[in-house]
Amino acid sequence: xxxxxxxxxxxxxxxxxRRNISYISxxxxxxxxxxxxxxxxxxxxxxxAGITTPALIGTVQNQHDVSLLADLLRDVPGxxxxxxxxxxxxxxxxxxxxxxxxxxxxxxxxxxxAELQRHVSNILSGxxxxxxxxxxxxxxxxxxxxxxxxxxxxxxxxxxxxxVCRGYPVMAMMRLSTRNSDGxxxxxxGAVGVGLDIATGRPLKAVQNGLSVERHPDTGRELSELVxxxxxxxxxxxxxxxxxxxxxxxxxxxxxxxxxxxxxxxLNARPGLTIQVANGCGLLPRLKIIDALSDADVARxxxxxxxxxxxxxxxxxxxxxxx
Amino acid sequence: xxxxxxxxTRIPFFLLVGFLLVIGIVLTLHRHWMxxxxxxxGETQTIWSVEAKVEFNAHGGPVKVSMARPSAQDGFTVxxxxxxxxxxxxxxxxGNEPRAEWTVRGAKGKQELFYRAEILVSQMQSGADLxxxxxxxxxxxxxxxSAVNEVLAGAYATSADNYSLTRELLKRFxxxxxxxxxxxxxxxYADQLPELWVDMLHKARVPASVVYGLNLQxxxxxxxxxxxxxxxxxxxxxxxxxxGEESNASLLLAADAPLLLWEQRGAPVLDVTGGTDSSIxxxxxxxxxxxxANIAENLSSxxxxxxxxxxxxxxxxxxxxxTILLIPIGALIVCILRIIIGIRTSGTFMPVLIALAFIQxxxxxxxxxxxxxxxxxxxxRSYLSRLNLLLVARITAVIITVxxxxxxxxxxxxxxxLTEGLKITFFPMIILSWTIxxxxxxxxxxxxxxxMVQGGGSLLTAVxxxxxxxxxxxxxxxxxxxxxQFIVLALVLLIGSYTGYRLLELKRFKAFGS
Ligand SMILES: Nc1ncnc2c1ncn2[C@@H]1O[C@H](COP(=O)(O)OP(=O)(O)O)[C@@H](O)[C@H]1O
Ligand SMILES: [Mg+2]
Numbered sequence: 082x083x084x085x086x087x088x089x090x091x092x093x094x095x096x097x098x099r100r101n102i103s104y105i106s107x108x109x110x111x112x113x114x115x116x117x118x119x120x121x122x123x124x125x126x127x128x129x130a131g132i133t134t135p136a137l138i139g140t141v142q143n144q145h146d147v148s149l150l151a152d153l154l155r156d157v158p159g160x161x162x163x164x165x166x167x168x169x170x171x172x173x174x175x176x177x178x179x180x181x182x183x184x185x186x187x188x189x190x191x192x193x194x195a196e197l198q199r200h201v202s203n204i205l206s207g208x209x210x211x212x213x214x215x216x217x218x219x220x221x222x223x224x225x226x227x228x229x230x231x232x233x234x235x236x237x238x239x240x241x242x243x244x245v246c247r248g249y250p251v252m253a254m255m256r257l258s259t260r261n262s263d264g265x266x267x268x269x270x271g272a273v274g275v276g277l278d279i280a281t282g283r284p285l286k287a288v289q290n291g292l293s294v295e296r297h298p299d300t301g302r303e304l305s306e307l308v309x310x311x312x313x314x315x316x317x318x319x320x321x322x323x324x325x326x327x328x329x330x331x332x333x334x335x336x337x338x339x340x341x342x343x344x345x346x347x348l349n350a351r352p353g354l355t356i357q358v359a360n361g362c363g364l365l366p367r368l369k370i371i372d373a374l375s376d377a378d379v380a381r382x383x384x385x386x387x388x389x390x391x392x393x394x395x396x397x398x399x400x401x402x403x404x
Numbered sequence: 405x406x407x408x409x410x411x412x413t414r415i416p417f418f419l420l421v422g423f424l425l426v427i428g429i430v431l432t433l434h435r436h437w438m439x440x441x442x443x444x445x446g447e448t449q450t451i452w453s454v455e456a457k458v459e460f461n462a463h464g465g466p467v468k469v470s471m472a473r474p475s476a477q478d479g480f481t482v483x484x485x486x487x488x489x490x491x492x493x494x495x496x497x498x499g500n501e502p503r504a505e506w507t508v509r510g511a512k513g514k515q516e517l518f519y520r521a522e523i524l525v526s527q528m529q530s531g532a533d534l535x536x537x538x539x540x541x542x543x544x545x546x547x548x549x550s551a552v553n554e555v556l557a558g559a560y561a562t563s564a565d566n567y568s569l570t571r572e573l574l575k576r577f578x579x580x581x582x583x584x585x586x587x588x589x590x591x592x593y594a595d596q597l598p599e600l601w602v603d604m605l606h607k608a609r610v611p612a613s614v615v616y617g618l619n620l621q622x623x624x625x626x627x628x629x630x631x632x633x634x635x636x637x638x639x640x641x642x643x644x645x646x647x648g649e650e651s652n653a654s655l656l657l658a659a660d661a662p663l664l665l666w667e668q669r670g671a672p673v674l675d676v677t678g679g680t681d682s683s684i685x686x687x688x689x690x691x692x693x694x695x696x697a698n699i700a701e702n703l704s705s706x707x708x709x710x711x712x713x714x715x716x717x718x719x720x721x722x723x724x725x726x727t728i729l730l731i732p733i734g735a736l737i738v739c740i741l742r743i744i745i746g747i748r749t750s751g752t753f754m755p756v757l758i759a760l761a762f763i764q765x766x767x768x769x770x771x772x773x774x775x776x777x778x779x780x781x782x783x784x785r786s787y788l789s790r791l792n793l794l795l796v797a798r799i800t801a802v803i804i805t806v807x808x809x810x811x812x813x814x815x816x817x818x819x820x821x822l823t824e825g826l827k828i829t830f831f832p833m834i835i836l837s838w839t840i841x842x843x844x845x846x847x848x849x850x851x852x853x854x855x856m857v858q859g860g861g862s863l864l865t866a867v868x869x870x871x872x873x874x875x876x877x878x879x880x881x882x883x884x885x886x887x888x889q890f891i892v893l894a895l896v897l898l899i900g901s902y903t904g905y906r907l908l909e910l911k912r913f914k915a916f917g918s
Contacts, residue, residue, distance in 0.1 A: 089917070
């Protein structure tokens, strides 16, 4: 039922309290939180810095504009609506193909315009935002995920979570949506987490709801055959989010689009700890290496940092001695 | 090995914690040694501080206020009395009917007078019996006189002595059976039934009077006196509860709420000349102290700086502080459960507020009430969510629903005779509404499991916080030793810097344990 704390300590598992005290409050200045807690701000920031993100179709800022929704969406083949201040997949609606009155979820369920308007006004009144503060709704272009990932995800876009500490990618995991997770790739909603080798982007281990799995529960694809294309580029993009956001302990959510390649979906100032379970190893030893780095190391260009990370944090035991 | 790496930058922090601990302990010990307040809860005596607050509007001329004072009686001894009343002369009159009399040459506008007594709960019998009041000649106009005679004759026939006569008489007014003459008397003397009974007893040559009692319940404020009937048999007397008074089940027997007779012989409780709109309200507070401490506190001056104690506040404020000083204990429990154990709750300190409500309602009633309200609320909220309302309006609707639920439950339970159900009104309604709103969103978003996890976590936390806050030891320590607050603060700081694993993480990451 329980294990002993020293065992976790030996495996280098990062716990919630230490994450909060030793990483989040140490590396993430409070005043920078609004940047990442608001997806619109993150998006604008990324656009300015030349980090690709899904194109913004429009925003709905107040109740009055809800009626204009149909016009806004007239010529759009597919889109995602999300609360700017939402988290954990809450309030996200991914819709495609429509006639003027109806939209279709990935699952095939129909959503009427009236339901959509109600959803947007819920977003505006703060239903999905932290503490219920008023919010705005973001409408962005649908991501068309890379062909090579087909069959690995059920009715939804898989995303790749990369933990970036002081600009160095330290651990990565792919999240595959399942029937349960309703087209969203958030783990606690039942998505499958696949730990990825930082050096190669190859899968290490997969878990769903805390239990190991071999195959995708809905599509049956063997998870060990997963290959992430453009891995180096993806890591570099993730690493660059450090300079742009200023946050030293960051969870970046990346996606691979068939047209635009790796893209940034959102940033997270309080990334979760399940990534350790999906990787089968603890974050602490890696974070300690980063803790020991000098300011000069942190100031290296992103490409160099990624190269170092790939060398230090490779899953193969013989490469680990490089640290 | 669970404690984070010790580094020199943390020295000021540990100094602060140490400093707070030392202050806390020194203050506590100082109070223990200098004022003999026992650290150990137990070998103590119970003292009630009762404060009467008289309010009235003075007309501008001379004012005389005369108030009944409690005197020694079975189970209680009056230790000391004091009055506060700027500008007034104050006299305590003793005798069979002890009274306090405030006088002033001229006063205008709203006046407030205070009287405060320290009353020791003791097993001693009061000794001196109160002589019975003299029997007044009474008469009634027709048709009431014949109704009275009829009732009295019936009661007389089925009784043996003064006490059983009284019991029979009261029983007739209690029963719902609507004998015509009872109805007649009841409607005509609706507001003066107690006086009517006394007159009827006098007619039967039984000495009796309406006396007033105060139910002593810790921390209560703005309480009223309860009228009671006292009947004499020679120099002996007995107290009867009046039918129709609330909670007539066991006012006299309730162990947790002893009854103090404020006025023992039928004199008016409050008599104001030169003013109108007078009212009298009572606040009371229970305290456990060693007998010696009581004397010691009397000796020591109240204005001693180091004797920083909330006992120097008026009783009404003390009662409020008693609750306030417990809140840190509840919050400490929340800290422990969240940081050390890792329990998830809905709303960080919501459980503490729920626990405070439990203190007022008692645990079982509180739990049942909470579950009833939240479950019904969730049910109704699921309908509201289909109405397509804006958030603020929806929460308002939930608040109104919660109030409606609470009113309905109160009335229903009262009708069925469960006065316990009335206590449901102690719940913080706005907080309950937010809880319902949050739970229902959680339900829609994450499913029933997460609702059970967080709802269960909140309730568990609330129950533990309730146990901690209602523990007589904890209450004794927090109320009597201000130093405890510093110790709690130091503990919270320490917990706040704990970087080890949470207990539930040992389960979450158990895959790494092999
Ligand atoms: N534009 C989009 N197109 C398709 N799917 C999307 C889009 N945006 C988000 N999603 C889906 O929703 C999930 C959560 O989105 P994200 O922006 O990370 O929000 P959150 O903060 O709630 O995690 C993603 O993992 C993805 O599966
Ligand atoms: Mg995300």
